[in-house]
Each structure stands twice: as C-alpha cells, then as structure tokens.
Amino acid sequence: MAVSQNKPLPKNIKYGIVLDAGSSHTNLYVYEWPAEKENDTGVVHQVEVCKVEGLGISGYSQDTEKAGLSLQQCMKRAQEVVPEQQHGETPVYLGATAGMRLLSLQNRSIADRVLSAVEKTLHSSPFNFQGARVISGQEEGAYGWITINYLLGNFKQPGWLNFLPHLRSSRGTSGALDLGGASTQITFVPDQEPIESQENSLHFRLYGKNYNVYTHSFLCYGKDQALRLKLASDLQASSTRNGSLLDPCFHPGYLRIMNISDLYTNPCIANGEQQLPFTQLHLQGNGDYQRCRTTIQKIFNTSHCPYSSCSFNGIFLPPLQGEFGAFSAFYFVMNFLNLTTEKNPVPLDKVTSTVERFCSRPWHEVKAEFPKIKEKYLSEYCFSGTYILSLLENGYGFTTEKWESIQFLGKIGSSDAGWTLGYMLNLTNMIPAEKPPTRPLSHASYVGLMVFCSLVLVAVLLLGWLTFHKPKCLQKGLI
Ligand SMILES: Nc1nc2c(ncn2[C@@H]2O[C@H](COP(=O)(O)OP(=O)(O)OP(=O)(O)O)[C@@H](O)[C@H]2O)c(=O)[nH]1
Ligand SMILES: [Ca+2]
Known part of the structure; x- marks a missing residue:
C-alpha cells in the first residue's frame, strides 16, 4: 500500500573539499550536490571558499611545518560548513x-617535506583525506577546461534529444585560459586533427561523447x-652600475627595492646573478605602456618552431578555435580595470587604450584613488594588464576579431572558475564516460505529455467524425 506523505523528504546532500595549493596562496573549496543526482551534469556547486592566510605552501621551504599549520584555520571553517x-x-x-x-x-626533498607537513594537518582532520600531491601542468589545464564546461552546461544534451540520438548536437565547448602566479594554461578543442605533439594532446570520453x-x-x-x-631580461640588457633601473611597467613615481638574490632564487631564471656588482635592485616606474610591452615581448622566444604553428618557446599551438573563458588573474586584472562585461566583450583597442592610460597615471594618484587595495596588487595592475595583452595577442595570437571570443570570468553561478571542481569530479567518478540511462519523466513532463496526447486524440477523433459524418452545411458548401 502506498503511504502518502506531506512532509518533503530531507535533502540528501553530499560534500567534497578541494584545496588549491597555488604558488601565491592556498584556497579551500567546499562543494555540495544532491546524492541522487550524482551523475547528472551541472549539479555540483561551490558553497564555500576559504582563503588561507599567508604564503602559498611552497613559500614555507625554510620552515616546512608551517605549511601544514597554515591550513588549520580553513579546515576549521570547513568543519562548520559540512x-x-x-x-x-x-x-x-x-x-x-x-x-x-x-x-x-629546485630541491626535491624540501618539496616532499612540505607535502608531508600538509598531509599531517589534513590527516588529523575529521574528514576523509584522500591525498595531497603536485598535479601536472596538463592536469591543471584539463581540469580547468572540464570545470568551466561542466558549469556552463556544455556537456549537457537537451532532454528531447535523448529520443533522437542520431540528432545529438555536437554543441561546442569553451576553451580555458588560466593565469596563475607561476604558470599559465591554455586548453581548447581545436579544429585541426590530429594534434601534432603528443604532450599537448588529451582525449576524454564524457557523457557519451569524445573530445580531443x-x-x-x-x-x-x-x-x-x-x-x-622580465626584470632579469631588463637587467641583462641594461648597463646599470648601481642597480637603478627605470621600469616602464610601473607607474610614474613608483619605487620598489628588491634583493637581487630573491630575483634569482628559482629555476625560472638561470644564472646571471654572479656578474652583478650590486645586491639590490632599485626600480623606478615611468608608466610607459608601449615600452613596457616591448620589454615584455623579450621573454617570448618566437625564433624557432618545429611544428606547423607555435605560440612561443617552440611550443605547438593549433589555430585558435571557438569561445574562451579566461579566469584567475586574467579575471582579477581585467575586472579591476573595468574591462569585463557580462554581455559584449570589450574590444581589443579599448582594452589597450585603458591599460595605456592606467599605466601613465602617477602612482600617488592611483594610491589615493584605491586606498583599500593591497599595494602589492595595485602596483602591479599596469604590468599585469600589459602582460595579459602580450600573452594573448603576441603569445597565443588572439587578433582583434578573435579577442571578441574571450570572456573574462570569475565565477560561473556560485562556483569559482578554476581546476579544483574538475579535479574533484574526476576523482569521485562523477563524470561518467557514457550517458547515464535516462530517468523516468519528471511530474511536469508527464503532465505535459499527457495533455499533448489528449489534444492529439481529440483532434484525430474530430477529424474522423468530420470525414464520415459531414454536417449538411459543410456538404452544401462543398458542392
Ligand atoms: N588583484 C588580485 N590579484 C590576486 C587576487 N588573488 C590572487 N591574486 C594574484 O593573481 C595571481 C594569480 O593568482 P592565483 O590564480 O591565485 O595563482 P596561484 O594559484 O597562486 O598560482 P599558480 O600555482 O601559478 O596557479 C598572483 O599573482 C596573485 O598574487 C585577488 O583577489 N586580486
Ligand atoms: Ca592557480
């Protein structure tokens, strides 16, 4: 016997937590989804983001235990949310x-110690700790691409197409552009097949469709x-004897002192330090966008390409294809400069002139206008805006027309754009290779279908009746 209940059943919600241990800082994300819809696309969403105070975990190489301790506050926050x-x-x-x-x-054993320290903290939490690891650049690109396409609903097939599988649309996916502090990723489905270099090629089967x-x-x-x-390249090109350098990528009147040893302490910049007769670098801004762009250009080596086409440094890049979502620092910087609009993209020439004007503004004026923005961020928007233009235009080849296909996005719905959601969806097997069997119709669809069938039946009966029992008036009219 069926028992009717008026009280709705309690929602069966599941949770998952991902920590994004980036080069500049760590973010903790809490996601939730209805348990019974686990394999549907677009049901997982972010309910919390907690920004870990202090450095990124790689910044604790001198005191590795602190990398673990730094996560405690956000782990506590997660315990309140779940x-x-x-x-x-x-x-x-x-x-x-x-x-x-x-x-x-740089130092494998220190990196391992940092990872052990964060593992210790995460193991001691009440959650089900599944591991801490360094993900590859390929994974970072791939999971960012999965995240935005999942959130944009690009893996979804319209319901009615389930009945007509041969008509299934191959609706496009969106490319993903991620700009972090230490690396940047570009990921998209190209037109051209096959992809010329193996290390740049990924294959996915998601919801019954193949993606190269x-x-x-x-x-x-x-x-x-x-x-x-850029600074290392400027130094090499300059003839400074005392470490003073005019920098066109900072505002006029801006001054920054840096230790030369800090500049040369990682594998991105190979040697060069030994020859310098000074220990500090005195940067003096002069806010010249054009010159800034020229100096940035030097960090992209475009002199060789072993493929049919390249971005820079001899790396294969197929022709750009489709729409792109640009997030992380692409978004932070463009959003600060008011260059992100929901609907129409801001044209490339307008972006360029905005960055150019911003760079030329005196530092004291900029600081007075934005007193609440961290000085580290504020002082670098001129460099970052110019770098983004160089990377996208010269590095990847976004022309004036192609520029219009880029959307700068911070969030999609309640979820931040980034690799973490895609990573969790993959590790929890929430994106099936094949399309899950279609569920029985929802109540609304059932009622709709019934009404439609009834109307068709009435129309058929009426037509039949009219054919076989033509009323006299109609018969007369026909003669
Ligand atoms: N203006 C601004 N800059 C930010 C903000 N958050 C981070 N940044 C800066 O933007 C850059 C990229 O930040 P993230 O995307 O968090 O980079 P990350 O994940 O730490 O670095 P990767 O490991 O390379 O991915 C870094 O230079 C940060 O210092 C923000 O809220 N506003
Ligand atoms: Ca990142």
Whole structure:
C-alpha cells in the first residue's frame, strides 16, 4: 500500500573539499550536490571558499611545518560548513600547482617535506583525506577546461534529444585560459586533427561523447614569475652600475627595492646573478605602456618552431578555435580595470587604450584613488594588464576579431572558475564516460505529455467524425 506523505523528504546532500595549493596562496573549496543526482551534469556547486592566510605552501621551504599549520584555520571553517555527521564520509583532496613544481625542481626533498607537513594537518582532520600531491601542468589545464564546461552546461544534451540520438548536437565547448602566479594554461578543442605533439594532446570520453583536447601549461609564465623573467631580461640588457633601473611597467613615481638574490632564487631564471656588482635592485616606474610591452615581448622566444604553428618557446599551438573563458588573474586584472562585461566583450583597442592610460597615471594618484587595495596588487595592475595583452595577442595570437571570443570570468553561478571542481569530479567518478540511462519523466513532463496526447486524440477523433459524418452545411458548401 502506498503511504502518502506531506512532509518533503530531507535533502540528501553530499560534500567534497578541494584545496588549491597555488604558488601565491592556498584556497579551500567546499562543494555540495544532491546524492541522487550524482551523475547528472551541472549539479555540483561551490558553497564555500576559504582563503588561507599567508604564503602559498611552497613559500614555507625554510620552515616546512608551517605549511601544514597554515591550513588549520580553513579546515576549521570547513568543519562548520559540512554537517558534523557527514564529516567522516566527506573526501578532502589537496592539489599543488606551479609553486610546488618549481620547488620540486629546485630541491626535491624540501618539496616532499612540505607535502608531508600538509598531509599531517589534513590527516588529523575529521574528514576523509584522500591525498595531497603536485598535479601536472596538463592536469591543471584539463581540469580547468572540464570545470568551466561542466558549469556552463556544455556537456549537457537537451532532454528531447535523448529520443533522437542520431540528432545529438555536437554543441561546442569553451576553451580555458588560466593565469596563475607561476604558470599559465591554455586548453581548447581545436579544429585541426590530429594534434601534432603528443604532450599537448588529451582525449576524454564524457557523457557519451569524445573530445580531443589541446592543452599547454607554461611554467614560469604565471604573472609573478613573468615579472621576474622580465626584470632579469631588463637587467641583462641594461648597463646599470648601481642597480637603478627605470621600469616602464610601473607607474610614474613608483619605487620598489628588491634583493637581487630573491630575483634569482628559482629555476625560472638561470644564472646571471654572479656578474652583478650590486645586491639590490632599485626600480623606478615611468608608466610607459608601449615600452613596457616591448620589454615584455623579450621573454617570448618566437625564433624557432618545429611544428606547423607555435605560440612561443617552440611550443605547438593549433589555430585558435571557438569561445574562451579566461579566469584567475586574467579575471582579477581585467575586472579591476573595468574591462569585463557580462554581455559584449570589450574590444581589443579599448582594452589597450585603458591599460595605456592606467599605466601613465602617477602612482600617488592611483594610491589615493584605491586606498583599500593591497599595494602589492595595485602596483602591479599596469604590468599585469600589459602582460595579459602580450600573452594573448603576441603569445597565443588572439587578433582583434578573435579577442571578441574571450570572456573574462570569475565565477560561473556560485562556483569559482578554476581546476579544483574538475579535479574533484574526476576523482569521485562523477563524470561518467557514457550517458547515464535516462530517468523516468519528471511530474511536469508527464503532465505535459499527457495533455499533448489528449489534444492529439481529440483532434484525430474530430477529424474522423468530420470525414464520415459531414454536417449538411459543410456538404452544401462543398458542392
Ligand atoms: N588583484 C588580485 N590579484 C590576486 C587576487 N588573488 C590572487 N591574486 C594574484 O593573481 C595571481 C594569480 O593568482 P592565483 O590564480 O591565485 O595563482 P596561484 O594559484 O597562486 O598560482 P599558480 O600555482 O601559478 O596557479 C598572483 O599573482 C596573485 O598574487 C585577488 O583577489 N586580486
Ligand atoms: Ca592557480
């Protein structure tokens, strides 16, 4: 006997936690989804982001234990967000990106110690810890691409197409552009097949469709490392005897003092330090966009290409294809400069003139206008804006027309654009290779279908009746 209940059943919600241990800082994300819809596309969403105070985990190479301790506050926050009875079943993953890739190249045993320290903290939490590891640049690109296409609903087939499988649309996916502090990724489905270099080629089967995806991660070309590359290249080209350098990528009146040893302490910048007769670099801004662009250009080597086409440094890049979503620092910088609009993209010439005007503004004026923005961020928007233009226009070849296909996005719905959601979807097997069997119709669809069938039946009966029992008036009219 069926028992009717008026009370709705309690929602069966599941949770998952991912820590994004980036080069500049760590973010903890909490995701949730209805348990019964686990394999549907587009049901997982972010309910919390917690920004870990202090450095990225790779910044604790001098005191590795602190890398673990730094995560405690956000782990506590996660315990408040996830209901206590579900702590034990909630998976936690930590993925480290370019900062840890660089530290591993520099000193493997210190990098391992940092990872052990964060593992210790995560093991001692009440959640179901699933591991902490350094993810590859390919994975970072791939999971970013999966995240945005999952959130944009690009893997979804319209319901009615389930009945007509041969008509299934091959609706396009969106490419993904991620700009971090230490690396940057470009990932998209190219038109051209096959992909010329194996290390840039990924294959996925998702929801019953095959995707051949191009991806590349440029280590050292995140915006913090790119600034170091630029400064090292400027230093090499200059004849300064005392370490004073005019820098067109900073505002007029801006001054920054840097230790030369800090500039040369990672594998992105090979040697050169020994020859310098000074220990500090005195940067003096002069806010000249054109010159800034020229100096940045020097960090992209376009002199050789062993493929049919390349981005820079001899790396294969097929012709750009389709729409692109640009996130992380692409978004932070463009958003600060008011160059992100929901609907129409801002044309490339307008972006260029905005960055140019911003760079030329005196530092004291900029500081007075944005007193609440961290000085580190504020002072670098001129460099970052110019770097983004160089990378996208000269590095990847986004022309004035192609520029219009880029959308700068921070969030999609409630979820941040980034690699973490895709990483979790993959590790929890939430994106099936094949399309899950279609569920029975929802109540609304059932009622709709019934009404439609009834109307068709009435129309058929009426037509039949009219054919065989023509009313006299109609018969007369026909003669
Ligand atoms: N303006 C601004 N800059 C930010 C913000 N958050 C991070 N950044 C900077 O933007 C750059 C990229 O930040 P993220 O995307 O978090 O980079 P990351 O994940 O630490 O670095 P990777 O390991 O290379 O991916 C870094 O230079 C950060 O210092 C923000 O809220 N506003
Ligand atoms: Ca990142």
